[in-house]
Amino acid sequence: MKPSEALAKFEAWMLERRLMRRTRECYLGHASRFARFQPASSTDTPEEKVCAYLSWLAGNRSSVTQKQALNALVALYRALDRPLGTLPEWVRPSEKHRVPVWVSREEAISIIDLMPAPWNEVASLLYGSGLRISEALQLRSKDLDSHAGTVTVRDGKGGKDRVTLLPKAIIPALTARYRINRAIWEEDRKAARPGVEVPASVSRKMPKAATEWPWFWVFPAPGESTDPDSGIVRRHHRHEDGFAKALKTACTRCKINKRVTAHAFRHGFATSYLAAGGTIQELMELMGHTNIRTTEIYLHCLPQLASRVASPLDNVITFRKTA
Numbered sequence: 001m002k003p004s005e006a007l008a009k010f011e012a013w014m015l016e017r018r019l020m021r022r023t024r025e026c027y028l029g030h031a032s033r034f035a036r037f038q039p040a041s042s043t044d045t046p047e048e049k050v051c052a053y054l055s056w057l058a059g060n061r062s063s064v065t066q067k068q069a070l071n072a073l074v075a076l077y078r079a080l081d082r083p084l085g086t087l088p089e090w091v092r093p094s095e096k097h098r099v100p101v102w103v104s105r106e107e108a109i110s111i112i113d114l115m116p117a118p119w120n121e122v123a124s125l126l127y128g129s130g131l132r133i134s135e136a137l138q139l140r141s142k143d144l145d146s147h148a149g150t151v152t153v154r155d156g157k158g159g160k161d162r163v164t165l166l167p168k169a170i171i172p173a174l175t176a177r178y179r180i181n182r183a184i185w186e187e188d189r190k191a192a193r194p195g196v197e198v199p200a201s202v203s204r205k206m207p208k209a210a211t212e213w214p215w216f217w218v219f220p221a222p223g224e225s226t227d228p229d230s231g232i233v234r235r236h237h238r239h240e241d242g243f244a245k246a247l248k249t250a251c252t253r254c255k256i257n258k259r260v261t262a263h264a265f266r267h268g269f270a271t272s273y274l275a276a277g278g279t280i281q282e283l284m285e286l287m288g289h290t291n292i293r294t295t296e297i298y299l300h301c302l303p304q305l306a307s308r309v310a311s312p313l314d315n316v317i318t319f320r321k322t323a
Contacts, residue, residue, distance in 0.1 A: 003035040013079035030072035055091035102267035114250040126265035128167030133262035137237045142214035146171045162288045185216045194234040270298040
């Protein structure tokens, strides 16, 4: 089978199993690079070639990338009806422990105040609820409960659902956003436009869900665009690029001396939660982590650590002034 045919079959296999678009793109990227990979020595079996590729990645990519590649290649061979057997050992990259970049409360407020709507509301949810940018942009009207003070994340990373906090401070802005969205939704219905994208399982059980208000986006795009999977022209949620541009402009105006990304707000939520006395187990649930070791990286970011431990230089009685 030609590589192009194998990739097409792999994509169809993933679509049939309703893998998320980001996952499909990631897996196709790994499969494409694997198809072009030429091991230094000839390999007789797919298992040996997969291990050779993973070992090559160890010297060129992170451990996360290697894990993604392994998952992608296991899925690829399943799609080709040639499931992999037991894999020989392969070289694994050394673990690197990096402290994440996060924004403090003061930095978050300064940035949010300089961002235009609706991006300031998106940033508020990232910092106040610990959402990923994709999770915030894919929120539906039914996912926010102002009475209970909760945000429900559906089909998040790893296909998991979870419930996290809804900041009280953002409720007035979201109430106004709902009125704007309701007018957009009603105009779409009057114009008989196709409904929003909904999961395939929901579409089968509730054929009218795509046109119903509870499934409408919290942050709908101002216009319509073509769905890359179905080819239907419909209203999607806003794109991450718009947030990134607004964030960069706000950070430049704030003169913040660090590289702030959307994920820095999520890191800020985690750090602030632990600093306020929250437990690591609670934070694990709110963040949607599978492994507590992922959550524990925020223990290295707590500001209290710096306030409790004195620097050796601070014990010096006198300090010579710079000329």
